[in-house]
Amino acid sequence: MELNQLTAHELLDKLRSKQVASGQILDSLYARIEAVEPKVKAYARFKPGNTQANGLAGLLPVTVKDNICTEGLNTECCSKILCGFRPPYDATVISKLKKSGNAIFPLKANMDEFAFGSSTENSSFGPTHNPWNLECVPGGSSGGSAAAVASDEAIWALGSDTGGSIRQPASFCGVVGLKPTYGRVSRFGLIAFASSLDQIGPITKDVEDAAILARIISGYDPNDSTSVNQDLPDYTDSLGKDIKGVKIGIPKEYFIEGLDPEVKLVIEEAIKKLESLGAVSKQVSLPHTQYAVPVYYIVATAEASSNLARFDGVQYGYRAKSDSLIQMYKKTRAEGFGEEAKRRIILGTFALSHGYYDAYYLRALKVRTLIKNDFDAVFKDFDCIITPTSPTPAFKIGEKTADPLQMYLSDIYTISVNLAGIPAISIPCGFSKSGLPIGLQIMAKPFNEGMLFRLAHAFEQSTQWHKVKPRL
């Protein structure tokens, strides 16, 4: 095995015992990137031959999504409107990584513009390709992070998750992805999409790496007023524990028409495996599941329309030429935003506008309460909930771009988690007949990431799906 193929915890062991030096790890990463990046396109602004190791400070390089601010390093949300933007400061997660001795990889991961998408096709740098089948999407919006980890072009990575943007690409690419509890990880320096939903989380090759990386980036931060000052356990303590008697709820609303039969079969096998390890499962109901997607596309777009008002050609990024201020705003935003960004800003502005606010925005907030209550009720009797991460394996590039509603529906199993603010993880649990990875989603009570790691690790260690690598 090459060094770039190893997990972070394997490499940390080798670094500590001085079997390898961090420069060797970088060299192997760069060699891999030069070889496969022209096919995968996981990184924004990558230029062949431009990857000479330049003596990064720190132990292990972390690949970072293009919407997380890195001081002095381009952070453009893969949007023309932020072209050339170099943040004058680090996001809190980046400072925490640096403080813990890790290095920030100088190439940033590709994404859907402003995290608006489920396929990484909405990037101003063009789409990322799925390492398991280059004709397929890697999922999104953190598709670059997931594809980089799956193709061994990254050791581990950070993504962001507003409606599934970590878990769905992790599922499509056969890697591990965690969305922490809302309030667990500071969003200071994350370029905001929907502030009541956004969380930063790890995308990794195995569960142990996710536990290590999640621990590093989590914790209270006075710079984020939604950050919660709550005990932060060492998640690696949850690894290697048995799962005897753990109570799993299987929501019937997730196993209905629209779920690919192959995915259904693989998920059912996974549940049997967990039962054989001592967990007990029972069918439960989350009755408002079908309302999650419509609620999300009101709440998320309303918040996005407000958050993206700051991109007006004045403080940073792209500015269109015009003699009048208002025309400058309008032209800048017309030329700087891609199609999906415009669609969401206009939908969100509509939902918040006079005459429509009560019918759309307020109604959506109320239904959000119902969705959260569904989870509270189930978690009174169950430790976790298990579902597929996505109703299908990765779809073809171009398959859903003409119909935004079809694209929105691909997030049907991940969105409720963000609306309810709970943590969830996606782990590899098998493959379709055509060789595409399938992901298992585990959800837990707020601030109970430890339960996710315990169950995910027990499953992973008894199955080995995470050891299978794509052939590129």
Next chain:
Amino acid sequence: MAIDKGTVEQVAHLARIELGPGELEKLSRQLHDILGFIDKLSVLNIAMVEPASHILPISNVLREDEVRTCLTVDQALENAPSKNGNFFSVPKVIE
């Protein structure tokens, strides 16, 4: 609830986005479909339900009113498309 071209045009103006004629046509059609889907929320009885703007049981997060280190003027201006001295520069606002 339907959305017509006039409404989309008005909302795009509020959002400060210029739309070309083809774009307006296409977007109106797409938003009409999306809102049609969202209208399924109207079947629920929500009269007695409290809205959830976010899920944490916290509100009015305050901090001490103390001077803290922040970006310098130069740092704040370094990404500006156009600047003049200590200011962002924009096209003339007052006629």
